Amino acid sequence: MLLGRNHIAIEVNSLVKKYGDLTAVDSISFTINKGEIFSFLGPNGAGKTTTVEILECLRKPTSGSAYVLGFDISKDQDEIKKRIGVLPQEFNTFDSLTVRENLQYFAGMFGSSVDIDGLIKLIDLEDKRNEQYKKLSGGLKQRLGVAMALVNDPEVVFLDEPTSGLDPKARREVWNVIQGLKKQGKTVFLTTHYMEEAEALADTVTIIHKGKIVATGTPEELITRHGQRNFLILKNTDKAAVPLIETLGLEAKFESGAGDVKVALNHSSDMSEIVRALTLKQIAFGELQLKRSSLEDVFLNLTGEKLREAETL
Amino acid sequence: MNRVLINLKASFKMFFRNKAAVFWTLAFPCILILLFGAIFSEMDSKYTLYVQNQDIVNGNPTSASENFELALNLTDAFNVETLDPTINATKYAFDNTLSYVVVIPEGFEKDLSVANATIEFIYDQSQTSAAVVVGILNSVIASYPNPPQLFVSLKYTTIAPKRFSFMDFFLPGMIAMSAMTTSIFTAVEISSRYRETGIFRKLATTPLRRIEWMLSGTIYLIVISFIGMSVILVLGIALFDVKVIPDPLSLILVATTSMLFSGMGMILSRFVKDPETAGAAANAITFPMMFLSGSFFPLEQMPEFLRTIATVLPLTYVNNGLRDAMIMGEPQRAITNTIIVAVLGVICLLAGAWITKWEEE
Numbered sequence: 001m002l003l004g005r006n007h008i009a010i011e012v013n014s015l016v017k018k019y020g021d022l023t024a025v026d027s028i029s030f031t032i033n034k035g036e037i038f039s040f041l042g043p044n045g046a047g048k049t050t051t052v053e054i055l056e057c058l059r060k061p062t063s064g065s066a067y068v069l070g071f072d073i074s075k076d077q078d079e080i081k082k083r084i085g086v087l088p089q090e091f092n093t094f095d096s097l098t099v100r101e102n103l104q105y106f107a108g109m110f111g112s113s114v115d116i117d118g119l120i121k122l123i124d125l126e127d128k129r130n131e132q133y134k135k136l137s138g139g140l141k142q143r144l145g146v147a148m149a150l151v152n153d154p155e156v157v158f159l160d161e162p163t164s165g166l167d168p169k170a171r172r173e174v175w176n177v178i179q180g181l182k183k184q185g186k187t188v189f190l191t192t193h194y195m196e197e198a199e200a201l202a203d204t205v206t207i208i209h210k211g212k213i214v215a216t217g218t219p220e221e222l223i224t225r226h227g228q229r230n231f232l233i234l235k236n237t238d239k240a241a242v243p244l245i246e247t248l249g250l251e252a253k254f255e256s257g258a259g260d261v262k263v264a265l266n267h268s269s270d271m272s273e274i275v276r277a278l279t280l281k282q283i284a285f286g287e288l289q290l291k292r293s294s295l296e297d298v299f300l301n302l303t304g305e306k307l308r309e310a311e312t313l
Numbered sequence: 314m315n316r317v318l319i320n321l322k323a324s325f326k327m328f329f330r331n332k333a334a335v336f337w338t339l340a341f342p343c344i345l346i347l348l349f350g351a352i353f354s355e356m357d358s359k360y361t362l363y364v365q366n367q368d369i370v371n372g373n374p375t376s377a378s379e380n381f382e383l384a385l386n387l388t389d390a391f392n393v394e395t396l397d398p399t400i401n402a403t404k405y406a407f408d409n410t411l412s413y414v415v416v417i418p419e420g421f422e423k424d425l426s427v428a429n430a431t432i433e434f435i436y437d438q439s440q441t442s443a444a445v446v447v448g449i450l451n452s453v454i455a456s457y458p459n460p461p462q463l464f465v466s467l468k469y470t471t472i473a474p475k476r477f478s479f480m481d482f483f484l485p486g487m488i489a490m491s492a493m494t495t496s497i498f499t500a501v502e503i504s505s506r507y508r509e510t511g512i513f514r515k516l517a518t519t520p521l522r523r524i525e526w527m528l529s530g531t532i533y534l535i536v537i538s539f540i541g542m543s544v545i546l547v548l549g550i551a552l553f554d555v556k557v558i559p560d561p562l563s564l565i566l567v568a569t570t571s572m573l574f575s576g577m578g579m580i581l582s583r584f585v586k587d588p589e590t591a592g593a594a595a596n597a598i599t600f601p602m603m604f605l606s607g608s609f610f611p612l613e614q615m616p617e618f619l620r621t622i623a624t625v626l627p628l629t630y631v632n633n634g635l636r637d638a639m640i641m642g643e644p645q646r647a648i649t650n651t652i653i654v655a656v657l658g659v660i661c662l663l664a665g666a667w668i669t670k671w672e673e674e
Contacts, residue, residue: 056518057518058514058517058518078520081518081519081520082520084518086515086518088514088515088518089511090510090511091511092510092511092512093512093515094323094327094512095327096326096330096331097323097326097327101323101326105319105320105323106519108315108316109316109319109516109520109521110519110520111315111316111520132330148515
């Protein structure tokens with residue numbers, strides 16, 4: 001590689017983890033560049049947490065190798081632990097210590113002289129700094145968890161399902177904090193089973209299913225490569241619109257039941273072309289609906305399962 | 314070492330913030346002491362008074378001496394017990410740890426007729442009720458015979474037999490019980506809850522080592538056990554006049570007891586994973602142990618087979634050692650018990666440390 005290996009934060013080669021007969025992680029390989037938000041997207045039980053915990057030096061792989069910031073996970077655990085921050089899945093900390101005391105405790109564990117108040121400000125918990133952990137709401141707890149993962153000023157931050165079980169508002173607040181990490185130049189390894197989360201935050205999304213990686217790329221790349229096309233739906237529109245739209249080189253279909261015309265788009269610019277053509281020919285149309293393809297469709301296409309359904313497996 | 318101190322500081326903060334835990338850790342033994350103290354220490358509000366009547370003529374007590382005995386009975390303050398007139402009352406009282414003995418000497422009736430009779434009162438001056446008994450005795454003498462005509466004087470003989478009250482026995486038992494329950498329940502609670510809630514997993518991602526965490530946890534429980542011990546001692550000394558002999562062996566015993574049972578707690582929570590069941594399992598271990606190891610009642614009062622069981626219970630050695638060191642003043646006997654408890658303590662703690670995992674494989 002032109003840049004050498006200095007730009008690589010994490011490198012994983014043919015990693016395998018077996019529990020008896022069950023292969024939780026099935027020979028996966030990937031690299032994560034420094035400064036990016038890398039997301040592992042997959043249902044529960046896909047092998048996300050197992051992989052992350054191997055990289056955090058909490059579990060030993062059955063075979064394969066992995067390097068975090070150039071350090072070998074099987075030999076340099078102490079060096080790695082000093083340089084990473086972790087928000088574990090279903091995070092919890094000392095109930096009756098306050099926000100500030102919890103941060104101080106974990107900073108102390110690292111012998112770190114981090115600016116605790118700066119961290120509290122980062123997660124916007126200034127008015128709760130003396131509140132005990134048990135009295136915080138779910139979203140605030142998760143935000144504290146993210147701050148606790150930063151007490152040692154880590155280069156790589158692992159966030160395992162950081163918004164699991166949160167309401168949409170709390171989820172967005174956690175997202176803001178995560179986006180702030182990228183601005184600070186941290187590498188973020190995010191696992192999630194929410195495709196909106198991967199789409200909103202990640203530079204690179206890797207879809208993992210039954211221990212295997214099924215696709216990697218930016219969210220846009222994945223949707224372009226593996227998603228369905230985007231559709232424009234013209235509500236209550238005359239049948240005559242179909243041949244007209246076909247002259248623009250687009251596939252169109254009249255759905256007699258609803259009286260809608262459904263058009264498969266090639267580019268987003270197709271939309272204005274269609275509207276212009278219909279207006280010129282004075283063909284009346286009702287409401288316009290854009291049906292975009294998402295990572296959900298990508299997952300469905302690649303695995304034959306829906307993310308949410310697969311979750312229960 | 315710094316991490317051990319940080320963890321220790323956090324543990325104490327959390328302990329003192331949990332008001333219910335503080336209350337039950339410190340108040341439970343106190344409540345037991347007050348209860349048992351009330352039941353056993355002052356079970357009888359009457360004082361047992363032994364009377365030896367040596368004033369016998371032709372094989373029968375003289376009427377003057379009989380009347381005096383009757384007068385003692387009539388006060389209703391004494392349970393009067395009669396002693397054989399031929400024995401040496403002072404020696405008998407000392408040997409059998411009797412508190413109060415009245416001797417009506419030979420020739421009492423005759424002396425009374427010349428207004429110069431004497432009654433001997435042998436008593437244990439260490440008894441808190443001695444002054445009360447002397448007072449009652451004097452008032453009986455002052456009004457005898459009724460109406461008062463003549464004088465009887467009282468001759469005092471004091472004895473100081475080495476005696477142990479129920480509280481002397483009970484207090485070390487309570488200290489041992491408190492160190493045991495505090496240590497095992499806290500260890501079970503913390504180990505199983507931290508595992509269940511994932512705090513161990515979070516700790517495992519920091520440079521904190523398990524051995525540092527264990528060290529800090531052990532120091533924490535030893536200190537809490539010492540606090541419990543102090544509260545129990547203050548209560549026992551202040552309310553029940555227990556005479557405690559300061560001996561470093563008793564501190565070592567309490568510390569090793571705490572190690573023993575915190576190790577046992579860690580082992581338990583490894584096998585019984587959810588916190589509630591682990592707590593119940595700890596109860597199942599400690600509850601019979603309290604009763605079978607002589608915490609509440611002397612082992613000598615128990616049937617033979619229960620005494621055999623007691624010999625395999627570690628708490629028995631704690632109880633015996635603490636009593637030898639703190640109350641009986643027999644440190645050489647306490648050393649053996651201390652060694653037994655210390656060896657078991659180190660084994661349990663090492664086993665607990667070895668068996669406790671922060672993350673599942």
